[in-house]
Amino acid sequence: MTPSQTHLPSRHALPSMSSLWSLRVPSASLQPCVCVLKHRVFSNLRTEFGSNRENVRWNEVRSDGRFVLRAVADPVSSSEPNSDQEEVVKSEGGDPFAKFYGIVTSLPPVVYVMKSKSRAGYAFGLCVVTAFVFVVMRVFAARRANHNRSGSVADLVRRGQLRSDRRVKVGKRNSTLEMCGKVYRLAPVTLTKEQQAIHKKRRSRAYQWKRPTMFLKEGDMIPPDVDPDTVRWIPANHPFATTASDIDEDLAQTNVYQKHGVPFRIQAEHEELQRKLEALQMDQKLDKLVIDRKNAQDFERPYKFQASPLDGEQNGSHNQSSNSSESEHSSSSSSISQSSAEEIQKQ
Amino acid sequence: MASKGKPARATLVDVGVKNTRPLTQPPPLPFLAAQLCSSFIRPLSLSLSLSLPSNASSAGAPNLSSTSKLFSFSNPIKTLKPLRPKHPPPIQSVLQWNRKPQLAGETPRVVVITSGKGGVGKTTTTANVGLSLARLGFSVVAIDADVGLRNLDLLLGLENRVNYTVVEVLNGDCRLDQALVRDKRWSNFELLCISKPRSKLPIGFGGKALVWLVDALKSRQEGSPDFIIIDCPAGIDAGFITAITPANEAVLVTTPDITSLRDADRVIGLLECDGIRDIKMIVNRVRTDMIKGEDMMSVLDVQEMLGLALLGLIPEDSEVIRSTNRGYPLVLNKPPTLAGLAFEQAAWRLVEQDSMKAVMMEEEPKKRGFFSLFGG
Numbered sequence: 001m002t003p004s005q006t007h008l009p010s011r012h013a014l015p016s017m018s019s020l021w022s023l024r025v026p027s028a029s030l031q032p033c034v035c036v037l038k039h040r041v042f043s044n045l046r047t048e049f050g051s052n053r054e055n056v057r058w059n060e061v062r063s064d065g066r067f068v069l070r071a072v073a074d075p076v077s078s079s080e081p082n083s084d085q086e087e088v089v090k091s092e093g094g095d096p097f098a099k100f101y102g103i104v105t106s107l108p109p110v111v112y113v114m115k116s117k118s119r120a121g122y123a124f125g126l127c128v129v130t131a132f133v134f135v136v137m138r139v140f141a142a143r144r145a146n147h148n149r150s151g152s153v154a155d156l157v158r159r160g161q162l163r164s165d166r167r168v169k170v171g172k173r174n175s176t177l178e179m180c181g182k183v184y185r186l187a188p189v190t191l192t193k194e195q196q197a198i199h200k201k202r203r204s205r206a207y208q209w210k211r212p213t214m215f216l217k218e219g220d221m222i223p224p225d226v227d228p229d230t231v232r233w234i235p236a237n238h239p240f241a242t243t244a245s246d247i248d249e250d251l252a253q254t255n256v257y258q259k260h261g262v263p264f265r266i267q268a269e270h271e272e273l274q275r276k277l278e279a280l281q282m283d284q285k286l287d288k289l290v291i292d293r294k295n296a297q298d299f300e301r302p303y304k305f306q307a308s309p310l311d312g313e314q315n316g317s318h319n320q321s322s323n324s325s326e327s328e329h330s331s332s333s334s335s336i337s338q339s340s341a342e343e344i345q346k347q
Numbered sequence: 348m349a350s351k352g353k354p355a356r357a358t359l360v361d362v363g364v365k366n367t368r369p370l371t372q373p374p375p376l377p378f379l380a381a382q383l384c385s386s387f388i389r390p391l392s393l394s395l396s397l398s399l400p401s402n403a404s405s406a407g408a409p410n411l412s413s414t415s416k417l418f419s420f421s422n423p424i425k426t427l428k429p430l431r432p433k434h435p436p437p438i439q440s441v442l443q444w445n446r447k448p449q450l451a452g453e454t455p456r457v458v459v460i461t462s463g464k465g466g467v468g469k470t471t472t473t474a475n476v477g478l479s480l481a482r483l484g485f486s487v488v489a490i491d492a493d494v495g496l497r498n499l500d501l502l503l504g505l506e507n508r509v510n511y512t513v514v515e516v517l518n519g520d521c522r523l524d525q526a527l528v529r530d531k532r533w534s535n536f537e538l539l540c541i542s543k544p545r546s547k548l549p550i551g552f553g554g555k556a557l558v559w560l561v562d563a564l565k566s567r568q569e570g571s572p573d574f575i576i577i578d579c580p581a582g583i584d585a586g587f588i589t590a591i592t593p594a595n596e597a598v599l600v601t602t603p604d605i606t607s608l609r610d611a612d613r614v615i616g617l618l619e620c621d622g623i624r625d626i627k628m629i630v631n632r633v634r635t636d637m638i639k640g641e642d643m644m645s646v647l648d649v650q651e652m653l654g655l656a657l658l659g660l661i662p663e664d665s666e667v668i669r670s671t672n673r674g675y676p677l678v679l680n681k682p683p684t685l686a687g688l689a690f691e692q693a694a695w696r697l698v699e700q701d702s703m704k705a706v707m708m709e710e711e712p713k714k715r716g717f718f719s720l721f722g723g
Contacts, residue, residue, distance in 0.1 A: 177707050179685070179688065184707035185707060186705045186706070186707045187647075187705060187706055187707065188704065188705050188706075189647070189650065189657060189702075189703055189704055189705060189706055190647060190651075191650050191651070191654065191656070191657075195651075195654055196654045196655070196656070198654065199653065199654025199655075200619060200654070203612065203615060203616040203619055204616070204619065204620070206616060207613060207616030207617060207619075207620060208620070209616065209617050209620040209621075210620070211588065211620070211621050212585075212588060215553070215585055232584070232585060232588065234584075234585055249555070251519070252517040252518075252556070252559075253555075253559050255516055255517055255518070255519040255522075256516055256517065256523055256556070256559040256560060256563050257559065257562070257563050257566075258519075258522050258523070259522065259523075259524070259563075259567075259568065260522075261522075263519050263520055263521050263522050263525075264519030265518055265519035265520050266519070266520065266521075268519070
């Protein structure tokens, strides 16, 4: 048995003591504990291997309530494992002052630390200073290079020839792409022509479709020479299902192809109006026109609201009848004829 | 389940453009990566099990496991495990810094923007892609073919300038050039509405009228427009049939949800039956946070289910609502938003008849080095 092993308590007292101790002083005692435990294992191994090499065996680290603390006061003595100065602090949880004293004594003295690490610290400091100087020089050089760079893409951006916000940057290995401040990883598309052909084949089997060439409203009769498969039935309220158009197909096509001149309908209306006026003038119907006083009252707006409701109804019915009988241009022609009649009357 | 290590079949390389023609007008923007994509993917699968053959040799055995679940197919086909390459090939990308998009295909290119489901962003896509094309220097005519429920004029802020529509043109009340509303911000962008909100279109004229319109636009004095973009109404009834009639290519807008995907698949089927072969898709309203949390399908999942080439990916952006309210499309915003940039890139690919070759995953915010603290 080594001297260090003599400090070990019996195994029966282990659990309760250690739990108590760890509960009470958890943080402050952690470092000495580890240090001492290491040391103990080390010293145990040393003693086991050194003194009695035939009986080499591993001594398990046993955590117990007692902590062996070693103060590294003397470097010479600490180099010798057999002459370790160890101090056992019984952590029975009763005396906090003793615990604190143990912690303080376990810490290495500052002077020793400074002495032992002065050379290493100096080297480290030199490295830090060198790195800092290097970084500063690099930044300085980069800024200077930025200012002096001419003819590059950045220069084009600065001059407004290129738009920096639309630039897409591709990585060196073409595996990444930078766009709008985000970096994306590229992956190849795997669809092949063969796969496309397979899909086409599948769809051609699945969707047998013949383009409808005739649109019929629901309820209409299919013309005799039409294939029923090409008929598309349209509900009566569909935008396509209007009533028969007053314009035929050829005329519509001509209208679409018309590039110059007055559009067909405008010209037709104009010609119609012109024809009417000419007819009126030729037939001298203007002289025979009789002024309708009720119609004339329509133009006298300030007095209109004083008219009786009966008059209003009569006027409305008259507009309706005129609207129903005549188209827009005919109503405009009637107003023209009325105004011309008034002029005649004045004369 | 979709595997992590899918073989990288396509790489981002410069585009082989067909029938290109040089532009005389410089593009309005110094423009960015046309080939680059803005997609937000989730590498793994989600609740829908998706397994597609990843090698060409498996093309003979069509794998419909994902679509059969979604679209009620009962085709017992053996699924093949995707091969996992040990070293996936590197992604190559080319930034198109110093070049303008080259127009591919014959002009005018008549593109219908459709979806099947309503509310997925057809009109927003039409407005933004249309204006992006105009900003790239192409002349564009956008036709709002939504007969009863037109909204494109609102998104463009041109609602007060729509006096005549196609219905008036057909009736002879005005000429076609009078019905075209020219955008004052970009004079090579014009809007044409089919009808006023409460007016009705003659029953037999729908599709024919649009064909006449396209023909008339081709033979305009100032020249044929480069693009005619048709905003298709939702659904697959008469309005849809009318809108797709003159189109020779289609852009399908979808969101990464299962209802939208089912409608989209049906619409693609109808478009293919109608003879429109060039169909690409835009996945709209992609939310990276939901994809990360495996609550939303990733873009690659959507692509596997529909089997369409990707034209673009538009992230969910609150700026969309603001721009709609202002009548000021996203692509005109300064500074640009993510969604606006994504629309611009989609427009670029549309010009070149290209599709996305790579998608991207959202990563952590940009990493900065230690010296960035000191300004390095």
